[in-house]
Amino acid sequence: MKKIIGQLKPYVPEEPAESVKARLGVDRLVRLSANENPYGTSPKVREAVLDYVVNNDANLYPDGNASALRAKLANYWTVEENQLVIGVGLDEVISMVNKTFINTGDSIVISVPAFSEYGLNGLVEGAVIREVPCIEATGQYDFGAMRKAVDDTTRIVWICNPNNPTGTYESVEDIHKFIGTLPDNVLVIIDEAYIDFVTSVAVPTARVLLDEFPNVCIMRTFSKAYGLANYRVGYMMSSAELANYIQTIRLPYNLNTLSQVAAEAAFEDQEFLRATVRQNAVERDLWEQTLDEVKATYYKSGANFIFMSVPNVEALADEWLAKGYQVRRGQRENWLRVTLPPADDGVIMRSVLKDYMARQ
Numbered sequence: 001m002k003k004i005i006g007q008l009k010p011y012v013p014e015e016p017a018e019s020v021k022a023r024l025g026v027d028r029l030v031r032l033s034a035n036e037n038p039y040g041t042s043p044k045v046r047e048a049v050l051d052y053v054v055n056n057d058a059n060l061y062p063d064g065n066a067s068a069l070r071a072k073l074a075n076y077w078t079v080e081e082n083q084l085v086i087g088v089g090l091d092e093v094i095s096m097v098n099k100t101f102i103n104t105g106d107s108i109v110i111s112v113p114a115f116s117e118y119g120l121n122g123l124v125e126g127a128v129i130r131e132v133p134c135i136e137a138t139g140q141y142d143f144g145a146m147r148k149a150v151d152d153t154t155r156i157v158w159i160c161n162p163n164n165p166t167g168t169y170e171s172v173e174d175i176h177k178f179i180g181t182l183p184d185n186v187l188v189i190i191d192e193a194y195i196d197f198v199t200s201v202a203v204p205t206a207r208v209l210l211d212e213f214p215n216v217c218i219m220r221t222f223s224k225a226y227g228l229a230n231y232r233v234g235y236m237m238s239s240a241e242l243a244n245y246i247q248t249i250r251l252p253y254n255l256n257t258l259s260q261v262a263a264e265a266a267f268e269d270q271e272f273l274r275a276t277v278r279q280n281a282v283e284r285d286l287w288e289q290t291l292d293e294v295k296a297t298y299y300k301s302g303a304n305f306i307f308m309s310v311p312n313v314e315a316l317a318d319e320w321l322a323k324g325y326q327v328r329r330g331q332r333e334n335w336l337r338v339t340l341p342p343a344d345d346g347v348i349m350r351s352v353l354k355d356y357m358a359r360q
Protein backbone atom coordinates (compact mmCIF):
# COMPACT_ATOMS: atom_id res chain seq x y z
CA MET A 1 0.00 0.00 0.00
CA LYS A 2 1.17 3.57 -0.67
CA LYS A 3 2.09 5.25 2.61
CA ILE A 4 -0.33 8.12 2.07
CA ILE A 5 -3.33 5.78 1.76
CA GLY A 6 -3.13 4.96 5.47
CA GLN A 7 -3.65 8.64 6.26
CA LEU A 8 -6.65 9.23 3.99
CA LYS A 9 -10.31 8.88 4.80
CA PRO A 10 -12.59 7.65 2.02
CA TYR A 11 -15.38 9.94 0.78
CA VAL A 12 -18.46 9.06 2.81
CA PRO A 13 -21.20 8.66 0.19
CA GLU A 14 -24.80 9.58 0.87
CA GLU A 15 -26.61 6.94 2.91
CA PRO A 16 -29.24 5.30 0.67
CA ALA A 17 -32.65 6.97 1.13
CA GLU A 18 -34.40 3.72 2.12
CA SER A 19 -31.99 3.16 4.96
CA VAL A 20 -32.35 6.74 6.28
CA LYS A 21 -36.15 6.49 6.13
CA ALA A 22 -36.18 3.24 8.07
CA ARG A 23 -33.78 4.66 10.65
CA LEU A 24 -35.85 7.83 11.18
CA GLY A 25 -39.28 6.31 10.72
CA VAL A 26 -40.28 8.90 8.07
CA ASP A 27 -42.22 8.07 4.87
CA ARG A 28 -40.64 10.64 2.67
CA LEU A 29 -37.04 11.75 2.65
CA VAL A 30 -35.93 14.74 0.60
CA ARG A 31 -32.19 14.61 0.09
CA LEU A 32 -30.78 18.10 0.14
CA SER A 33 -27.26 17.11 1.06
CA ALA A 34 -25.63 16.34 -2.31
CA ASN A 35 -26.74 19.24 -4.55
CA GLU A 36 -28.59 16.90 -6.87
CA ASN A 37 -31.35 18.36 -9.04
CA PRO A 38 -34.59 18.31 -6.98
CA TYR A 39 -36.61 18.84 -10.19
CA GLY A 40 -35.59 15.45 -11.54
CA THR A 41 -34.24 14.73 -15.02
CA SER A 42 -35.35 15.70 -18.51
CA PRO A 43 -38.01 13.20 -19.69
CA LYS A 44 -36.00 13.02 -22.94
CA VAL A 45 -33.31 11.15 -21.05
CA ARG A 46 -35.65 8.33 -20.06
CA GLU A 47 -36.87 8.04 -23.67
CA ALA A 48 -33.34 7.90 -25.06
CA VAL A 49 -32.14 5.33 -22.53
CA LEU A 50 -35.22 3.11 -23.00
CA ASP A 51 -34.86 3.32 -26.75
CA TYR A 52 -31.24 2.23 -26.50
CA VAL A 53 -31.96 -0.63 -24.10
CA VAL A 54 -34.87 -1.96 -26.13
CA ASN A 55 -32.85 -2.02 -29.34
CA ASN A 56 -29.41 -3.18 -28.22
CA ASP A 57 -27.62 -6.02 -26.52
CA ALA A 58 -24.80 -5.26 -24.14
CA ASN A 59 -22.18 -7.63 -25.60
CA LEU A 60 -20.17 -4.96 -27.45
CA TYR A 61 -17.89 -2.43 -25.79
CA PRO A 62 -19.17 1.14 -25.85
CA ASP A 63 -17.75 3.86 -28.13
CA GLY A 64 -14.52 4.59 -26.26
CA ASN A 65 -14.42 8.18 -27.47
CA ALA A 66 -18.07 9.00 -26.72
CA SER A 67 -17.99 10.37 -30.27
CA ALA A 68 -21.56 11.61 -30.58
CA LEU A 69 -21.51 13.36 -27.20
CA ARG A 70 -18.03 14.73 -27.93
CA ALA A 71 -19.20 16.19 -31.24
CA LYS A 72 -22.18 17.89 -29.59
CA LEU A 73 -20.06 19.39 -26.81
CA ALA A 74 -17.33 20.55 -29.18
CA ASN A 75 -19.89 22.19 -31.42
CA TYR A 76 -21.65 23.95 -28.55
CA TRP A 77 -18.44 25.26 -26.97
CA THR A 78 -16.63 25.97 -30.24
CA VAL A 79 -13.63 23.89 -29.23
CA GLU A 80 -11.92 21.11 -31.18
CA GLU A 81 -13.01 17.60 -30.27
CA ASN A 82 -9.49 16.82 -29.07
CA GLN A 83 -9.75 19.58 -26.47
CA LEU A 84 -12.29 17.53 -24.50
CA VAL A 85 -11.73 14.85 -21.87
CA ILE A 86 -14.96 13.12 -20.87
CA GLY A 87 -15.14 11.12 -17.66
CA VAL A 88 -17.31 8.95 -15.44
CA GLY A 89 -18.54 11.98 -13.61
CA LEU A 90 -16.32 14.98 -13.12
CA ASP A 91 -14.87 13.05 -10.19
CA GLU A 92 -13.07 10.78 -12.66
CA VAL A 93 -11.70 13.74 -14.59
CA ILE A 94 -10.40 15.28 -11.35
CA SER A 95 -8.66 12.01 -10.57
CA MET A 96 -7.19 11.76 -14.09
CA VAL A 97 -5.85 15.31 -13.93
CA ASN A 98 -3.98 14.55 -10.72
CA LYS A 99 -2.63 11.26 -12.08
CA THR A 100 -1.40 13.00 -15.22
CA PHE A 101 0.16 16.16 -13.86
CA ILE A 102 1.23 15.63 -10.24
CA ASN A 103 4.69 14.45 -9.25
CA THR A 104 5.50 13.69 -5.61
CA GLY A 105 6.27 16.93 -3.78
CA ASP A 106 4.37 19.21 -6.17
CA SER A 107 2.00 21.61 -4.45
CA ILE A 108 -1.68 22.28 -5.18
CA VAL A 109 -3.39 25.49 -4.08
CA ILE A 110 -7.03 25.42 -3.06
CA SER A 111 -9.37 27.84 -1.32
CA VAL A 112 -11.05 26.35 1.76
CA PRO A 113 -13.65 25.23 2.52
CA ALA A 114 -13.42 23.27 -0.73
CA PHE A 115 -14.81 20.32 -2.63
CA SER A 116 -12.99 17.40 -1.00
CA GLU A 117 -11.95 15.59 -4.20
CA TYR A 118 -9.32 18.20 -5.12
CA GLY A 119 -7.24 17.56 -2.03
CA LEU A 120 -7.87 13.83 -1.81
CA ASN A 121 -6.76 13.04 -5.38
CA GLY A 122 -3.77 15.34 -5.05
CA LEU A 123 -2.61 13.63 -1.86
CA VAL A 124 -2.84 10.20 -3.52
CA GLU A 125 -0.33 11.39 -6.13
CA GLY A 126 2.03 12.73 -3.46
CA ALA A 127 1.12 16.42 -3.62
CA VAL A 128 1.33 18.92 -0.81
CA ILE A 129 -2.01 20.70 -0.45
CA ARG A 130 -1.86 24.41 0.34
CA GLU A 131 -5.16 25.53 1.79
CA VAL A 132 -5.97 29.21 1.59
CA PRO A 133 -8.96 30.32 3.69
CA CYS A 134 -11.72 32.13 1.84
CA ILE A 135 -12.64 35.63 2.99
CA GLU A 136 -14.51 34.96 6.21
CA ALA A 137 -17.13 37.71 5.89
CA THR A 138 -18.22 36.97 2.32
CA GLY A 139 -17.03 33.44 1.50
CA GLN A 140 -15.31 34.84 -1.64
CA TYR A 141 -11.88 33.69 -2.80
CA ASP A 142 -8.88 35.55 -1.35
CA PHE A 143 -7.01 35.76 -4.66
CA GLY A 144 -4.20 37.81 -3.11
CA ALA A 145 -3.49 35.13 -0.51
CA MET A 146 -3.82 32.41 -3.17
CA ARG A 147 -1.22 34.15 -5.31
CA LYS A 148 1.15 34.20 -2.32
CA ALA A 149 0.64 30.45 -1.83
CA VAL A 150 1.88 29.74 -5.38
CA ASP A 151 5.61 29.08 -5.84
CA ASP A 152 7.99 27.00 -8.02
CA THR A 153 6.53 23.76 -6.71
CA THR A 154 2.92 24.63 -7.62
CA ARG A 155 1.36 22.58 -10.44
CA ILE A 156 -2.36 23.23 -9.99
CA VAL A 157 -4.55 26.02 -8.63
CA TRP A 158 -8.22 25.12 -8.23
CA ILE A 159 -11.00 27.64 -8.74
CA CYS A 160 -14.44 26.19 -8.05
CA ASN A 161 -16.97 28.68 -9.43
CA PRO A 162 -19.52 28.96 -7.89
CA ASN A 163 -17.63 27.44 -5.02
CA ASN A 164 -18.77 24.30 -3.23
CA PRO A 165 -19.63 24.58 -0.34
CA THR A 166 -19.75 28.39 0.03
CA GLY A 167 -21.93 28.92 -3.07
CA THR A 168 -20.10 32.14 -3.90
CA TYR A 169 -19.44 33.29 -7.47
CA GLU A 170 -16.25 34.95 -8.72
CA SER A 171 -16.47 37.20 -11.78
CA VAL A 172 -14.62 36.26 -14.95
CA GLU A 173 -12.86 39.62 -14.66
CA ASP A 174 -11.46 38.78 -11.21
CA ILE A 175 -10.39 35.31 -12.36
CA HIS A 176 -8.77 36.85 -15.42
CA LYS A 177 -6.78 39.28 -13.28
CA PHE A 178 -5.67 36.48 -10.96
CA ILE A 179 -4.51 34.22 -13.79
CA GLY A 180 -2.57 37.13 -15.25
CA THR A 181 -0.39 37.16 -12.12
CA LEU A 182 0.46 33.43 -12.25
CA PRO A 183 3.40 31.73 -13.96
CA ASP A 184 2.12 30.03 -17.12
CA ASN A 185 3.36 26.58 -16.08
CA VAL A 186 0.72 26.49 -13.30
CA LEU A 187 -2.51 24.83 -14.36
CA VAL A 188 -5.58 26.83 -13.39
CA ILE A 189 -8.54 24.52 -13.26
CA ILE A 190 -11.91 26.23 -13.13
CA ASP A 191 -14.57 23.80 -11.93
CA GLU A 192 -17.91 25.12 -13.21
CA ALA A 193 -20.09 22.34 -11.79
CA TYR A 194 -22.70 24.93 -10.69
CA ILE A 195 -22.16 27.72 -13.24
CA ASP A 196 -25.55 27.16 -14.94
CA PHE A 197 -27.25 28.38 -11.76
CA VAL A 198 -25.61 31.82 -11.84
CA THR A 199 -28.17 34.43 -12.87
CA SER A 200 -26.50 37.64 -11.65
CA VAL A 201 -24.47 38.15 -14.85
CA ALA A 202 -25.24 37.51 -18.52
CA VAL A 203 -22.23 35.28 -19.28
CA PRO A 204 -20.95 33.72 -16.05
CA THR A 205 -18.64 31.10 -17.60
CA ALA A 206 -14.88 31.55 -17.94
CA ARG A 207 -14.96 29.75 -21.31
CA VAL A 208 -13.44 32.83 -22.97
CA LEU A 209 -10.23 32.40 -20.90
CA LEU A 210 -9.51 29.08 -22.62
CA ASP A 211 -8.57 30.93 -25.80
CA GLU A 212 -6.32 33.39 -24.01
CA PHE A 213 -4.42 31.16 -21.56
CA PRO A 214 -3.00 27.74 -22.56
CA ASN A 215 -2.78 26.81 -18.84
CA VAL A 216 -6.54 27.21 -18.20
CA CYS A 217 -8.87 24.20 -17.99
CA ILE A 218 -12.63 24.33 -17.54
CA MET A 219 -14.66 21.55 -15.96
CA ARG A 220 -18.36 20.78 -16.29
CA THR A 221 -20.68 18.06 -15.05
CA PHE A 222 -24.09 16.70 -16.02
CA SER A 223 -24.76 15.77 -12.38
CA LYS A 224 -26.21 19.03 -11.09
CA ALA A 225 -28.31 21.34 -13.30
CA TYR A 226 -28.87 18.59 -15.90
CA GLY A 227 -30.19 16.21 -13.23
CA LEU A 228 -28.04 13.28 -14.40
CA ALA A 229 -26.02 12.42 -11.28
CA ASN A 230 -26.79 8.70 -11.52
CA TYR A 231 -25.37 8.33 -15.04
CA ARG A 232 -21.98 9.82 -14.13
CA VAL A 233 -20.85 12.15 -16.91
CA GLY A 234 -18.48 15.09 -16.58
CA TYR A 235 -15.87 16.68 -18.83
CA MET A 236 -12.97 19.07 -19.09
CA MET A 237 -12.04 21.54 -21.82
CA SER A 238 -8.40 22.56 -22.20
CA SER A 239 -5.73 22.94 -24.86
CA ALA A 240 -5.45 19.88 -27.09
CA GLU A 241 -1.93 19.35 -25.73
CA LEU A 242 -3.09 19.02 -22.11
CA ALA A 243 -6.13 16.95 -23.10
CA ASN A 244 -3.91 14.53 -25.04
CA TYR A 245 -1.70 13.91 -22.00
CA ILE A 246 -4.78 12.96 -19.99
CA GLN A 247 -6.12 10.72 -22.77
CA THR A 248 -3.02 8.52 -22.40
CA ILE A 249 -4.15 7.36 -18.96
CA ARG A 250 -7.93 7.34 -19.45
CA LEU A 251 -9.46 3.87 -19.26
CA PRO A 252 -10.36 2.88 -22.83
CA TYR A 253 -14.09 2.37 -22.29
CA ASN A 254 -14.76 4.61 -19.31
CA LEU A 255 -18.27 5.75 -20.26
CA ASN A 256 -20.86 3.07 -20.92
CA THR A 257 -23.36 3.70 -23.71
CA LEU A 258 -26.27 4.41 -21.36
CA SER A 259 -24.30 7.31 -19.88
CA GLN A 260 -23.40 8.61 -23.33
CA VAL A 261 -26.96 8.39 -24.63
CA ALA A 262 -28.35 9.97 -21.47
CA ALA A 263 -25.90 12.88 -21.56
CA GLU A 264 -26.64 13.57 -25.23
CA ALA A 265 -30.38 13.69 -24.53
CA ALA A 266 -29.90 15.86 -21.45
CA PHE A 267 -27.66 18.27 -23.34
CA GLU A 268 -30.22 18.61 -26.12
CA ASP A 269 -33.03 19.50 -23.71
CA GLN A 270 -31.88 23.02 -22.88
CA GLU A 271 -35.47 23.93 -21.97
CA PHE A 272 -35.35 21.52 -19.02
CA LEU A 273 -32.10 23.16 -17.92
CA ARG A 274 -33.60 26.64 -18.19
CA ALA A 275 -36.67 25.62 -16.18
CA THR A 276 -34.45 24.19 -13.43
CA VAL A 277 -32.33 27.35 -13.32
CA ARG A 278 -35.39 29.60 -13.28
CA GLN A 279 -37.10 27.77 -10.42
CA ASN A 280 -33.86 27.56 -8.47
CA ALA A 281 -33.34 31.32 -8.78
CA VAL A 282 -36.85 32.01 -7.45
CA GLU A 283 -36.30 29.70 -4.48
CA ARG A 284 -32.84 31.12 -3.80
CA ASP A 285 -34.34 34.63 -3.47
CA LEU A 286 -37.01 33.38 -1.06
CA TRP A 287 -34.41 31.62 1.07
CA GLU A 288 -32.15 34.66 1.20
CA GLN A 289 -35.11 36.84 2.24
CA THR A 290 -35.96 34.47 5.08
CA LEU A 291 -32.33 34.12 6.15
CA ASP A 292 -32.12 37.92 6.33
CA GLU A 293 -35.38 38.11 8.28
CA VAL A 294 -34.27 35.63 10.93
CA LYS A 295 -30.75 37.11 10.98
CA ALA A 296 -28.99 33.90 10.04
CA THR A 297 -25.43 34.08 8.74
CA TYR A 298 -25.00 32.94 5.13
CA TYR A 299 -23.01 33.55 1.99
CA LYS A 300 -24.62 35.02 -1.12
CA SER A 301 -25.15 32.04 -3.41
CA GLY A 302 -24.88 31.70 -7.17
CA ALA A 303 -25.58 27.98 -6.96
CA ASN A 304 -28.40 25.55 -6.15
CA PHE A 305 -27.48 25.47 -2.48
CA ILE A 306 -26.85 27.92 0.38
CA PHE A 307 -24.13 27.71 3.03
CA MET A 308 -25.53 29.00 6.32
CA SER A 309 -25.04 29.19 10.05
CA VAL A 310 -27.34 29.77 13.04
CA PRO A 311 -26.79 29.14 16.77
CA ASN A 312 -26.37 25.44 17.50
CA VAL A 313 -26.91 24.52 13.86
CA GLU A 314 -26.97 20.75 14.46
CA ALA A 315 -30.25 21.12 16.34
CA LEU A 316 -31.81 22.85 13.34
CA ALA A 317 -30.50 20.09 11.05
CA ASP A 318 -32.11 17.54 13.38
CA GLU A 319 -35.46 19.35 13.26
CA TRP A 320 -35.36 19.39 9.47
CA LEU A 321 -34.37 15.74 9.39
CA ALA A 322 -37.26 14.78 11.67
CA LYS A 323 -39.53 16.29 8.99
CA GLY A 324 -37.74 14.35 6.23
CA TYR A 325 -35.26 16.99 5.02
CA GLN A 326 -31.65 15.91 4.98
CA VAL A 327 -29.03 18.66 4.65
CA ARG A 328 -25.23 18.56 4.58
CA ARG A 329 -23.29 18.91 7.83
CA GLY A 330 -19.64 18.85 8.71
CA GLN A 331 -18.05 21.10 6.11
CA ARG A 332 -17.34 23.84 8.60
CA GLU A 333 -17.98 23.93 12.35
CA ASN A 334 -21.58 25.09 12.98
CA TRP A 335 -22.46 25.60 9.29
CA LEU A 336 -24.85 23.68 7.02
CA ARG A 337 -25.05 23.38 3.26
CA VAL A 338 -28.67 23.23 2.11
CA THR A 339 -29.54 22.19 -1.46
CA LEU A 340 -32.51 24.39 -2.37
CA PRO A 341 -35.69 22.31 -2.59
CA PRO A 342 -38.70 22.97 -4.84
CA ALA A 343 -41.31 25.54 -3.69
CA ASP A 344 -43.57 23.35 -1.48
CA ASP A 345 -40.72 21.87 0.50
CA GLY A 346 -39.08 25.27 0.73
CA VAL A 347 -42.16 26.70 2.45
CA ILE A 348 -42.12 23.94 5.07
CA MET A 349 -38.38 24.14 5.67
CA ARG A 350 -38.36 27.90 6.06
CA SER A 351 -41.23 27.72 8.51
CA VAL A 352 -39.23 25.21 10.57
CA LEU A 353 -36.30 27.62 10.39
CA LYS A 354 -38.39 30.63 11.53
CA ASP A 355 -39.86 28.63 14.37
CA TYR A 356 -36.41 27.43 15.39
CA MET A 357 -34.98 30.95 15.37
CA ALA A 358 -37.88 32.30 17.44
CA ARG A 359 -36.77 29.91 20.20
CA GLN A 360 -33.10 31.02 20.19
Ligand SMILES: *Cc1c(COP(=O)(O)O)cnc(C)c1O
Pocket residue numbers: 035088089090091092115160164191193220221222223229232233234
Ligand atom coordinates in the same frame (compact mmCIF):
# COMPACT_ATOMS: atom_id res chain seq x y z
C1 LIG B 1 -20.73 17.48 -7.63
C2 LIG B 1 -19.40 18.10 -7.93
C3 LIG B 1 -18.48 17.50 -8.80
C4 LIG B 1 -18.58 16.08 -9.25
O1 LIG B 1 -19.55 15.83 -10.11
P1 LIG B 1 -19.72 14.40 -10.77
O2 LIG B 1 -19.77 14.75 -12.22
O3 LIG B 1 -21.03 13.89 -10.24
O4 LIG B 1 -18.58 13.51 -10.43
C5 LIG B 1 -17.33 18.18 -9.13
N1 LIG B 1 -17.06 19.38 -8.59
C6 LIG B 1 -17.90 19.97 -7.73
C7 LIG B 1 -17.55 21.28 -7.16
C8 LIG B 1 -19.08 19.33 -7.35
O5 LIG B 1 -19.86 19.89 -6.43
